[in-house]
Every structure is written in C-alpha cells, then in structure tokens.
Amino acid sequence: xxxxxxxxxxxxxxxxxxxxxxxxxxxxxxxxxxxxxxxxxxxxxxxxxxxxxxxxxxxxxxxxxxxxxxxxxxxxxxxxxxxxxxxxxxxxxxxxxxxxxxxxxxxxxxxxxxxxxxxxxxxxxxxxxxxxxxxxxxxxxxxxxxxxxxxxxxxxxxx
Amino acid sequence: xxxxxxxxxxxxxxxxxxxxxxxxxxxxxxxxxxxxxxxxxxxxxxxxxxxxxxxxxxxxxxxxxxxxxxxxxxxxxxxxxxxxxxxxxxxxxxxxxxxxxxxxxxxxxxxxxxxxxxxxxxxxxxxxxxxxxxxxxxxxxxxxxxxxxxxxxxxxxxxxxxxxxxxxxxxxxxxxxxxxxxxxxxxxxxxxxxxxxxxxxxxxxxxxxxxxxxxxxxxxxxxxxxxxxxxxxxxxxxxxxxxxxxxxxxxxxxxxxxxxxxxxxxxxxxxxxxxxxxxxxxxxxxxxxxxxxxxxxxxxxxxxxxxxxxxxxxxxxxxxxxxxxxxxxxxxxxxxxxxxxxxxxxxxxxxxxxxxxxxxxxxxxxxxxxxxxxxxxxxxxxxxxxxxxxxxxxxxxxxxxxxxxxxxxxxxxxxxxxxxxxxxxxxxxxxxxxxxxxxxxxxxxxxxxxxxxxxxxxxxxxxxxxxxxxxxxxxxxxxxxxxxxxxxxxxxxxxxxxxxxxxxxxx
Numbered sequence: 136x137x138x139x140x141x142x143x144x145x146x147x148x149x150x151x152x153x154x155x156x157x158x159x160x161x162x163x164x165x166x167x168x169x170x171x172x173x174x175x176x177x178x179x180x181x182x183x184x185x186x187x188x189x190x191x192x193x194x195x196x197x198x199x200x201x202x203x204x205x206x207x208x209x210x211x212x213x214x215x216x217x218x219x220x221x222x223x224x225x226x227x228x229x230x231x232x233x234x235x236x237x238x239x240x241x242x243x244x245x246x247x248x249x250x251x252x253x254x255x256x257x258x259x260x261x262x263x264x265x266x267x268x269x270x271x272x273x274x275x276x277x278x279x280x281x282x283x284x285x286x287x288x289x290x291x292x293x294x
Numbered sequence: 295x296x297x298x299x300x301x302x303x304x305x306x307x308x309x310x311x312x313x314x315x316x317x318x319x320x321x322x323x324x325x326x327x328x329x330x331x332x333x334x335x336x337x338x339x340x341x342x343x344x345x346x347x348x349x350x351x352x353x354x355x356x357x358x359x360x361x362x363x364x365x366x367x368x369x370x371x372x373x374x375x376x377x378x379x380x381x382x383x384x385x386x387x388x389x390x391x392x393x394x395x396x397x398x399x400x401x402x403x404x405x406x407x408x409x410x411x412x413x414x415x416x417x418x419x420x421x422x423x424x425x426x427x428x429x430x431x432x433x434x435x436x437x438x439x440x441x442x443x444x445x446x447x448x449x450x451x452x453x454x455x456x457x458x459x460x461x462x463x464x465x466x467x468x469x470x471x472x473x474x475x476x477x478x479x480x481x482x483x484x485x486x487x488x489x490x491x492x493x494x495x496x497x498x499x500x501x502x503x504x505x506x507x508x509x510x511x512x513x514x515x516x517x518x519x520x521x522x523x524x525x526x527x528x529x530x531x532x533x534x535x536x537x538x539x540x541x542x543x544x545x546x547x548x549x550x551x552x553x554x555x556x557x558x559x560x561x562x563x564x565x566x567x568x569x570x571x572x573x574x575x576x577x578x579x580x581x582x583x584x585x586x587x588x589x590x591x592x593x594x595x596x597x598x599x600x601x602x603x604x605x606x607x608x609x610x611x612x613x614x615x616x617x618x619x620x621x622x623x624x625x626x627x628x629x630x631x632x633x634x635x636x637x638x639x640x641x642x643x644x645x646x647x648x649x650x651x652x653x654x655x656x657x658x659x660x661x662x663x664x665x666x667x668x669x670x671x672x673x674x675x676x677x678x679x680x681x682x683x684x685x686x687x688x689x690x691x692x693x694x695x696x697x698x699x700x701x702x703x704x705x706x707x708x709x710x711x712x713x714x715x716x717x718x719x720x721x722x723x724x725x726x727x728x729x730x731x732x733x734x735x736x737x738x739x740x741x742x743x744x745x746x747x748x749x750x751x752x753x754x755x756x757x758x759x760x761x762x763x764x765x766x767x768x769x770x771x772x773x774x775x776x777x778x779x780x781x782x783x784x785x786x787x788x789x790x791x792x793x794x795x796x797x798x799x800x801x
Contacts, residue, residue, distance in 0.1 A: 217787075217788035217789070218787060218788050224743070226745055226746065227743050227744065227745045228743070228744045228745075228749070229741050229742070229743045230741060230742045230743075230783070231739055231740070231741040232739065232740050232741070232783055232786060232787060233738075233739045234739075234786075234787075234788045235788065236788065237737075237738050237739065261738040261739055261759075261766075262614070262738055262761040262766075263738040263739075263759050263760060263761040263762070263765065263766025263767070264738055264739050264759050264766050266739070
C-alpha cells in the first residue's frame with residue numbers, strides 16, 4: 136500500500152500478544168491433557184492422541200508465533216494535524232481515517248499485563264465509532280492523548 | 295406562570311395501568327391458561343383456584359394503585375428556563391431540562407387520548423440515553439401541549455435575542471407563530487400508495503414471526519397430545535382441507551398486517567419549515583414527530599426487488615441522538631413508499647443541497663466473483679450433506695448454487711459510489727437495493743478494507759460510518775477498484791485549504 140501510516144506500535148506490544156498466546160495455548164494444552172487422560176482410561180483409539188497433541192501445537196504456532204507477528208507488522212498509526220490514520224487487521228487489512236474534527240474524546244487504558252510492560256492502549260472516540268491503538272509506551276500514549284485532544288480542539292468544522 | 299405546577303390528565307392513571315397490564319399479559323395468560331387446561335374447563339371452587347384468582351386480583355389492584363399513584367405524583371412546571379419534572383412511584387425523581395436543550399416535542403394521540411382531546415408528549419433532547427425519551431408526559435390537553443411548545447420556543451428566542459421587554463416578547467411570539475404557520479405541506483401519502491405499501495410491506499413477516507413466538511411461548515401449556523389426536527381426525531378430511539386452512543389463515547394474517555399498516559400510516563404527511571421536518575401519521579393512534587434538519591445525518595433510499603420492479607422506493611433518514619429508537623430504530627421513515635419519480639421532487643424540496651441523481655462509478659468486472667465466491671463455502675458442504683442424507687431430493691439443494699451466483703451478479707451490478715463536492719453516495723444491495731446519501735461533514739470515519747484475496751485482484755471494500763441514534767451506522771460497498779477506494783479516502787481526507795481543493799470526483 137502506498138504511503139502507509141508511519142508509526143509502529145511498541146515492540147513490547149508484540150511480546151504482550153505473544154504472552155496472551157502463551158496463556159491461551161497453556162489453557163488449551165491443559166484441556167488436551169485432560170482429553171488424553173480420558174482417552175487413556177476409556178481405551179479410545181490411539182489416533183486421538185495424535186489429534187490431541189496436534190491441536191495445541193498448531194494453536195501455539197499460530198497464536199504465539201504467526202498471528203502476533205503479522206498483526207504487529209500490520210499495525211500502523213499516524214496522527215497528523217487534521218486527521219488520524221490507522222492500519223490494522225490480520226486477514227483483512229483495514230485502513231481507517233478519522234478527521235480530527237470528528238474526535239470527541241481520547242482515553243488511555245491499561246490492564247495488569249499492559250502495566251507490567253509499561254504499555255497503555257489509547258481509544259479515540261467519535262460520535263459514532265471508537266478506534267483503539269492497542270499498545271503504546273506509557274509516556275507516548277499520554278503524550279499522544281494530549282496532542283490529539285489539543286488538535287481536536289483546534290480543528291475547525293468544515294461545514 | 296413560572297411557579298404553577300401542572301398535573302397530567304387523570305386518564306394517564308388509566309394509561310399507566312394499561313401499560314403495566316400489557317407487560318403482564320403473557321405471564322397472566324400462562325397462569326390462567328395452564329389452570330384452564332389442566333382442570334376440566336373453568337377452575338372450580340377449590341382452594342388452589344381461589345388462590346390463583348386472589349393473586350390475580352391482587353396484581354390487578356396493585357397495578358391500578360400504581361397507575362393512580364404514578365399519576366398523582368407526576369408534576370411538571372417551568373422555572374428558570376427549564377422544564378422541570380418530578381415523578382416516581384417509590385423513588386422520587388426530579389428531572390430538569392433546560393429549554394435550549396430541547397430539540398423537539400413529539401406528539402402521539404392514542405385511542406384513549408382522542409375523544410378527550412389529549413396528547414402524549416415526548417420531549418427529545420440531543421443527548422438521548424437511548425432508553426426512551428428524555429421526558430414523557432403521558433396525557434395532557436392539546437392546548438397545554440401547545441402552551442408547552444410556546445413556552446419553550448419563547449425561551450429559546452429569549453436566549454438568542456437577549457433582554458426582552460414585553461412588546462418584543464410579544465413580537466417574537468408573533469414571529470414564532472408565523473414561522474410555525476409557515477410549515478408547508480411537502481408530501482401526503484396517496485391512498486394508492488398506502489394500499490401498495492400495506493400489500494407489499496414486510497409486516498407480514500413480523501406478524502408471522504410474532505405468531506411463531508407466541509406459539510413457542512405457549513408450547514409448554516398447549517396440550518399437544520390432545521391437539522394431535524384432533525389433528526389426526528382432521529387429517530382424514532384430506533389434504534385439500536389442510537391446504538385450504540393454511541391458506542386461509544395466511545390470508546387472515548396478511549389482512550391483519552394490511553390493516554395494521556394502513557392504520558399506522560394513514561394520512562402520512564410531511565410538513566417542513568426552515569428548521570424542522572414534521573411527520574404526522576396514523577388513523578387510530580395519531581403520531582406527530584418533529585425532526586430537526588440539523589440532526590439528520592444521512593438519507594437512505596431502499597428499494598426491495600418487488601417494489602423496484604414497479605418503480606417504488608422507501609426513504610429513511612439516520613438521525614442523531616434522541617430516543618428515535620422508539621419509532622422503530624434510529625432510522626426514521628421519511629417516505630414509507632413512493633413512486634421514484636414522485637420521490638425526487640419531495641427530496642429536492644426538503645434537501646436542496648443534496649444531489650439526488652449523481653453519476654455512479656461501478657465495481658470493476660473482475661470483482662464479480664467476490665460477490666458469490668464466499669457463499670460457496672457454506673452452500674457446497676450444505677448441499678452435499680443434504681444430497682447425502684436425503685438422496686435423491688437433497689440434490690435439489692444444489693439449485694442454491696446458480697441462485698447465489700445470480701444474486702451475486704445482481705449485487706455486483708448494483709454496487710456503486712459517487713463523490714460529489716460535499717456529498718458521498720453509496721449504493722449496495724443485499725437483496726433490497728440501498729442508496730445512501732451522506733454529506734462529508736456527517737461522515738464520522740471512513741475505512742478501506744482489503745483481504746489477501748482482494749489485494750491479489752486489486753479490489754477493496756469501502757466503509758463509512760455515520761452517527762445514528764446514539765450509535766453509529768456503517769455502510770459498506772464491497773469489492774470496488776482499489777484505486778477508487780483510495781480516491782474516496784483522499785476525497786474524505788481533511789485538507790488545510792479545503793475550499794480550493796474541494797472538488798468532485800468525475801469520470
């Protein structure tokens with residue numbers, strides 16, 4: 136795509152997504168282990184073991200390695216004077232344009248995991264939509280929030 | 295006048311009661327119905343049925359008392375430029391609404407209101423919490439409603455033109471009167487349109503599904519075994535009678551929905567002045583809603599295939615804020631059904647800034663496959679499964695393939711866009727053809743979406759979101775030329791000196 140938005144989200148965001156992937160995979164592995172035990176005691180067919188082993192492995196590959204990598208590579212944002220442009224999406228690449236005049240308010244949020252990595256998510260709300268940039272370094276997020284709210288106040292309505 | 299406290303008309307106690315009753319009707323029916331069906335005929339004089347009756351009576355009494363108390367406690371008055379309301383059954387609530395925040399007053403006259411010359415007034419503000427109107431006066435005399443409107447208009451003017459002496463106040467009132475008089479009639483539904491609307495409306499589906507819901511609600515109560523044996527007897531009369539019964543009941547359902555549509559859209563009239571569109575409609579229950587122009591976000595023209603064939607269309611508007619949700623979604627019907635060529639003059643008069651017949655750019659020929667290819671994902675396995683389990687008739691399921699291809703081609707042909715100086719027009723089809731006209735300043739955000747498959751063929755999907763009610767409504771045109779979606783984005787992009795740059799995209 137020509138002239139993509141230029142800023143990546145924080146590299147640590149990738150780590151956080153991988154961590155989410157690890158957690159999900161761990162839960163899935165536990166379930167699979169439970170299933171394996173059941174197969175053992177109920178004398179199920181042996182190919183079920185193969186399936187039960189393959190599912191967490193595949194899931195792990197996608198959720199820990201591939202998907203976070205693609206998502207992170209894809210995630211771009213840029214805040215210009217009159218507009219905010221975002222690009223994201225795993226299977227479908229979405230490029231969103233939000234004019235500064237439409238911005239109503241900006242929030243930052245931080246869950247426990249994000250906080251541990253010193254990250255914050257920033258949500259930009261218009262009257263009808265909410266757009267979230269998922270992982271920015273704390274200071275950067277605050278600075279961006281400030282900047283957007285100043286720019287949004289300055290921007291004039293092009294009625 | 296500032297300190298007079300007004301009460302609603304006593305009939306509102308009855309209306310409260312009926313409203314409470316309506317909410318209880320289903321549980322009630324189940325309670326009594328179950329009793330009726332389990333026992334032999336009507337409940338006897340045993341203790342159990344007495345308790346049921348007693349409980350029923352207690353609930354009725356409670357509802358009646360609640361209705362009366364609600365009416366007694368509801369007062370409204372005007373003070374310090376605010377409409378103030380105090381109400382509440384157990385918890386006393388006060389609500390103060392500044393006049394200048396009031397966007398419009400909507401009137402409804404139900405069958406109980408009309409003989410007494412009353413109206414129900416809904417006060418709409420821009421905020422709108424989504425859960426009904428900001429304030430609702432269940433029943434006030436029409437004269438009082440007019441007075442409320444006057445007070446509010448008055449106050450608004452005072453805010454605009456500050457410092458008012460007696461005379462100027464009188465003058466503004468007169469000017470006000472003139473302006474309200476100036477609301478011109480723009481459109482009135484003709485009886486032919488009304489009939490066609492009723493005959494082709496989706497109301498049939500609503501009634502049918504309502505019936506289905508009703509039946510499922512009762513499935514536990516209905517003694518199926520009894521019915522079943524009767525049905526067996528019935529079946530001996532032959533399939534013809536069964537078919538006839540089905541047909542007749544469908545016909546009755548259709549007639550009911552026809553009547554309902556006619557009642558609710560009877561004398562559908564649009565009036566307009568400089569600020570507002572005023573829509574009045576209804577036979578038994580008269581409604582009057584006021585729709586400020588500045589709240590209108592986008593206009594949609596919908597043509598379902600049947601109506602499209604005969605050149606008819608329906609027009610809805612997306613309106614911001616307010617509790618329009620009660621009017622059947624945040625979409626407000628502006629023209630329930632109108633011949634296309636009659637529609638244009640009406641819309642042109644209401645929205646002179648909008649270009650109603652722009653030239654559309656189409657989706658490129660190569661994108662047509664995207665419109666039906668995804669459907670194969672579920673049609674093919676589904677049809678295969680049906681053929682396997684219900685051989686040979688299941689094979690008929692493969693007919694869905696050419697049908698979905700045909701629909702896809704049709705959707706592809708309909709899809710189009712146009713970007714004028716200030717206006718974006720998007721046309722899509724699911725089954726009905728929809729054209730949305732929206733001004734650039736009303737678009738909240740725009741998005742280009744592209745999947746990997748789309749990027750190989752250099753096509754992309756455009757989606758814009760406008761405010762509708764308290765949420766957003768997104769419109770998508772799929773599988774357009776990638777270059778075109780970029781152009782739309784460029785068109786939407788704010789530019790430092792827009793006035794010079796502002797230019798339509800032309801062929």
